Amino acid sequence: MEYDVLKSSALFKGLTEAEIQAALTALEAKTKNFDKDSVILRAGTVAREIGIVLSGGVQIEFDDFWGRKSIVNYLEAGDVFAEAYACAGNAPMLVNAVAAKNSAVLFISAAQIVAAGADSSPYRQKLIKNLLMIMAQRNLQLSRRMLYTSYKTIRERLLAYLCYLALCSGGNTAAIPFNRQQLADYLHVDRSALSNEISKMQKDGLIKVNRNIFTILQPDN
Numbered sequence: 001m002e003y004d005v006l007k008s009s010a011l012f013k014g015l016t017e018a019e020i021q022a023a024l025t026a027l028e029a030k031t032k033n034f035d036k037d038s039v040i041l042r043a044g045t046v047a048r049e050i051g052i053v054l055s056g057g058v059q060i061e062f063d064d065f066w067g068r069k070s071i072v073n074y075l076e077a078g079d080v081f082a083e084a085y086a087c088a089g090n091a092p093m094l095v096n097a098v099a100a101k102n103s104a105v106l107f108i109s110a111a112q113i114v115a116a117g118a119d120s121s122p123y124r125q126k127l128i129k130n131l132l133m134i135m136a137q138r139n140l141q142l143s144r145r146m147l148y149t150s151y152k153t154i155r156e157r158l159l160a161y162l163c164y165l166a167l168c169s170g171g172n173t174a175a176i177p178f179n180r181q182q183l184a185d186y187l188h189v190d191r192s193a194l195s196n197e198i199s200k201m202q203k204d205g206l207i208k209v210n211r212n213i214f215t216i217l218q219p220d221n
Helices: 004-009 017-026 083-087 111-113 122-150 156-169 180-185 192-205
Strands: 030-034 039-041 049-054 058-063 071-073 095-100 103-109 173-175 206-212 213-216
Touching: 004 017, 004 049, 017 122, 049 083, 049 111, 071 122, 071 180, 083 111, 083 122, 095 213, 103 111, 111 122, 122 156, 122 180, 156 173, 156 180, 156 192, 156 213, 180 192
Parallel strands: none
Antiparallel strands: 030 103, 039 095, 049 103, 058 071, 058 095, 173 213, 206 213
């Protein structure tokens, strides 16, 4: 078991290795491996378990009726997914969870965390607290994405996203976790139009791009 990854996961924050071991046993934990592009959880199905990425990466994707894809989130080792659906009873998933690369995922029973009458072990109380924090942070992530896509132009959407990432880094650089197609899907724009706008923004002195590293520049007056 990847205990170093689990210790770094927000879900297991504050738990000792012994508590993590006890929790995994009580929560019926199981690990599954997925090849790149495999669907881990499919829209329309009911999730009963919470997923924790042990290795690789997982994309949360929304496909509309016409097959247009929008990337909702990208998750790396230690990140949690499907927690809201797993705790919501019989609500079907609206999104797909897809392996962005060869990945290992740990699944744990949500019902065993929140079950009425469950034991009051210290680790269970910590898990519930951490789960609430994760859900609150996920709501903020969705709110930010709604903000990005509320702008009308590609430039405004991209700058809003880059400015947030730069703010998180404490400087003026933003490391994008997506390739160009994935970034276009995330911002809900056309890939070719996005690439053209990135080129224009570089010519206008707004950004400098080195692969997936974007540097925000001060425009000349």
